[in-house]
Amino acid sequence: MTETTDLLALDRQVCFALSVASRSVIALYRPLLQPMGLTHPQYLAMLALWEREPLSVKELGELLQLDPGTMSPLLKRLEALGYVRRERSSKDERALAVTLTPEGRALRAQAEKIPPAIVARLGMSLDELQRLHESLTRVIAAARGAL
Incomplete structure (x- = not known):
């Protein structure tokens, strides 16, 4: 079997490309998030809260597509940083x-610098990134529909 027809060739696997792309892009975020004291999952939680707080823990978990066992420690760390409060x-x-606490709301101004920095680091056009986002959204929907 030749390399071009080998269905098991690593470089032909969608899962491999998605995995490497995900790790590589998240690595670009690390140095930008570090001064804010955030990990990438915490940043995603903050994005959701900046967009539509207050959210229940359940709503936030659904938005981020994270299970409750992951949400609890993530929110505890954000609370310890002084960025969020959990209340009945x-x-x-x-x-x-x-x-969000006042500190959590204020952090948004610093976070606004992150998307343009990521775009610059990737060296891709906004149109190209938008098309990629649309394709990935279709992949997510297709994969969920297949479960």
């Missing part, structure tokens, strides 16, 4: 609401 929801006492 006024709408439903059984639910925990996650809200």
Whole structure:
């Protein structure tokens, strides 16, 4: 079997390309997030909260597509950093609401520098990145539909 027809060739695997791309892009975020004291998953949580706080822990987990076992330590670390508060929801006492602290809200101004820095580091056009985002969104939907 030739290399071009080998269905098991590593460089032909979508999963391999997605895995390497994910690790590589997240590595670009690390030095930008470090001064803020954030990991990439914490940054994603902050993005969701900057967009639509307050959120219940369950809502935030659904938005980030993370399980409760991952959400709890992530939120504890954000709380320890002074960026969020978890309190019983006024709408439903059984639910925990996650809200930003003034420090967490102020961090948004610093975070606004991250997307343009990532675009510059990738050296790709915004159109190209938008098309990639649309393709990845279709891959996610297709993979979830196949489960």
